[in-house]
Amino acid sequence: MICLSNINKYYHQGKNAYHVLKNIDLVVRAGEFVAIMGQSGSGKSTLINIIGFLDDHFDGDYTFEKKNIAQMSRQDCAHYRNRNVGFVFQNFKLINNLTVKENIAIPLLYAGQSFSQTEVKIEQALNQVGLHGYQNQYPLNLSGGQQQRVSIARALINKPKFLIADEPTGALDSQTSKEIISLFTQLNLKSSMTIIMVTHDLAVAQKSQRIIRIMDGTIASDQETGYESRLINTNGT
Amino acid sequence: MLGIIIGITSVITIISLGNGVKKATLKNLQATKTGKQTVTIDYYVNDSNDYQAGFDQADHTLLKSKNDLGVSNVKIQRVTKEFQITAVIFDTNKNLTATAVKDRPGVRLIAGKNISSYDNSVQNQRLLISKQTALKNFKSIKGTLGASILINGLSYTVVGIYANNNESPYDTNLILPQETYFQGQVNDQGNSVQITFSKGSKISKNTEHLVTLLKKKGSHRNKGEYSFTDMGELLSGIGKVISALTYFVSAIAGISLFIAGIGVMNMMYISVSERTQEIGIRLAVGASPRDIMNQFLLEAVLLTTFGDLIGFGLGVGSAWLFSLLLPFKAVTTFGSFILAFSVSTIVGIIFGILPAKQAANKNLIDILK
Ligand SMILES: Nc1ncnc2c1ncn2[C@@H]1O[C@H](COP(=O)(O)OP(=O)(O)O)[C@@H](O)[C@H]1O
Numbered sequence A: 001m002i003c004l005s006n007i008n009k010y011y012h013q014g015k016n017a018y019h020v021l022k023n024i025d026l027v028v029r030a031g032e033f034v035a036i037m038g039q040s041g042s043g044k045s046t047l048i049n050i051i052g053f054l055d056d057h058f059d060g061d062y063t064f065e066k067k068n069i070a071q072m073s074r075q076d077c078a079h080y081r082n083r084n085v086g087f088v089f090q091n092f093k094l095i096n097n098l099t100v101k102e103n104i105a106i107p108l109l110y111a112g113q114s115f116s117q118t119e120v121k122i123e124q125a126l127n128q129v130g131l132h133g134y135q136n137q138y139p140l141n142l143s144g145g146q147q148q149r150v151s152i153a154r155a156l157i158n159k160p161k162f163l164i165a166d167e168p169t170g171a172l173d174s175q176t177s178k179e180i181i182s183l184f185t186q187l188n189l190k191s192s193m194t195i196i197m198v199t200h201d202l203a204v205a206q207k208s209q210r211i212i213r214i215m216d217g218t219i220a221s222d223q224e225t226g227y228e229s230r231l232i233n234t235n236g237t
Numbered sequence B: 001m002l003g004i005i006i007g008i009t010s011v012i013t014i015i016s017l018g019n020g021v022k023k024a025t026l027k028n029l030q031a032t033k034t035g036k037q038t039v040t041i042d043y044y045v046n047d048s049n050d051y052q053a054g055f056d057q058a059d060h061t062l063l064k065s066k067n068d069l070g071v072s073n074v075k076i077q078r079v080t081k082e083f084q085i086t087a088v089i090f091d092t093n094k095n096l097t098a099t100a101v102k103d104r105p106g107v108r109l110i111a112g113k114n115i116s117s118y119d120n121s122v123q124n125q126r127l128l129i130s131k132q133t134a135l136k137n138f139k140s141i142k143g144t145l146g147a148s149i150l151i152n153g154l155s156y157t158v159v160g161i162y163a164n165n166n167e168s169p170y171d172t173n174l175i176l177p178q179e180t181y182f183q184g185q186v187n188d189q190g191n192s193v194q195i196t197f198s199k200g201s202k203i204s205k206n207t208e209h210l211v212t213l214l215k216k217k218g219s220h221r222n223k224g225e226y227s228f229t230d231m232g233e234l235l236s237g238i239g240k241v242i243s244a245l246t247y248f249v250s251a252i253a254g255i256s257l258f259i260a261g262i263g264v265m266n267m268m269y270i271s272v273s274e275r276t277q278e279i280g281i282r283l284a285v286g287a288s289p290r291d292i293m294n295q296f297l298l299e300a301v302l303l304t305t306f307g308d309l310i311g312f313g314l315g316v317g318s319a320w321l322f323s324l325l326l327p328f329k330a331v332t333t334f335g336s337f338i339l340a341f342s343v344s345t346i347v348g349i350i351f352g353i354l355p356a357k358q359a360a361n362k363n364l365i366d367i368l369k
């Protein structure tokens, strides 16, 4: 589904150019749950921003379902993002002066749906993340875990092809982290959602199918965690 | 915001007044398509000793013949209020003022009794005299009651004396019954003549021609003057002032709209920078740069049209206030509403576009870090 080949990414600061991603080759198949680990500043966010169509300034080829992303216009890129990716960020990224319902509705509205069409879908998405009846709450009245569930509901609302999660548990305590990760594994197992998640936490990473380690902008290792261990862990929580 | 309100207020005020003048001028310069228009020509005697009606049958015929000037009907009107008469008191001619009434006049009597509509209908030769006139011409109040006054060959009996008041039309020396007073006169004699013009005539100009004609051929041209109030001229004068004002007000409006625009731009820039995170989130979940730009443009336009609505209300109000002082009504049309609406929308778009573009072109990666 996702195919990166020979990706290079530079940041320019004044006269200096930082080579942040170096010759990255990566294939992610539909239904995979991938964890990306690595030290701070190693280029994890940069990599998944490219995968999630947030960043189209890179060298190399990115084909998503046989379509070349690098050649897309900004407008098409936004459209693609809206239809194909759901984002979950470390600090939730909810709009605080909108209600839960309104926050979740945003991707639907940009997909061209009217408010009246969104109601039922929002309710379903909230049920899916275990926040039944929270439609009219404001984000700041919710706990961190609840806010992250809202942002997951928002990420799922347009039935995307894959989820991008950049340190989704980074701002949460360990108990809440477990709940969020269990939500991811369920999504992956039950709905075969493709998930690409950046994390620092090995325990979290081990709930995934495959762990990729990034070091100084290159892929240092790429290992399967093993189906069995996943099952045991999922049942354990 | 204040700029928008001031700008739109002044635009609407001046446009409404301008429309009002235009409408009133048209109405007075030219008979409208549907209605016929009338104009009154008055006659003023030069020597007030020499009272007589300025228009008679001959004038009627003369004016009526002027079909080429659009005259369709001529009606000589009796003057019943505050006219001059010559009265004979103790064999002496006195120049007095009088009002002729059909019904009991609303005056305060200090002696005697009032005259009534009955006196009028049976042409009783009775009249009322003011206290001042009574004291000047008779020895006492009591001596005045029952005295005789000769007017146009008829002898009237004084039946009541009323306190002078400044209230028109009873601020005259005498009050007498209309039917009695006019009984000797032919119906078509009087000091003013009402002329009805046929559709589409140029009233101001044609009335002027008629006055010139009367000066040459009018039956009483030697003893008085003819005149008419040219509303057309008056209004076109006001019209000139208004159109001069229009430039001035347009300048004010232009400046305040410009200042308003700068204000809107500033507000939008602040809003864009305060909502950077929101912009980033919206872009991340699929808003295109054009969506973001439209969102902020719409907000700018909402801001200005809100100001526009307030300004429009104030403008209509102030035009109405001004028109109380002027001899015509302000006219606010749907067209001026549309104009104001477009102006404010355009201001919103022009001054909103830069901040909106800035919002749309923000770097997503930098925002989301
Ligand atoms: N907008 C930017 N401009 C310049 N340098 C950047 C920018 N974003 C990230 N970097 C640099 O690129 C490197 C990788 O960043 P990032 O992908 O965010 O790392 P990680 O997510 O693994 O912590 C870091 O050294 C960071 O300083």
Ligand SMILES: [Mg+2]
Pocket (backbone or CB within 6 Å): A044, A045, A046
């Ligand atoms: Mg990062």
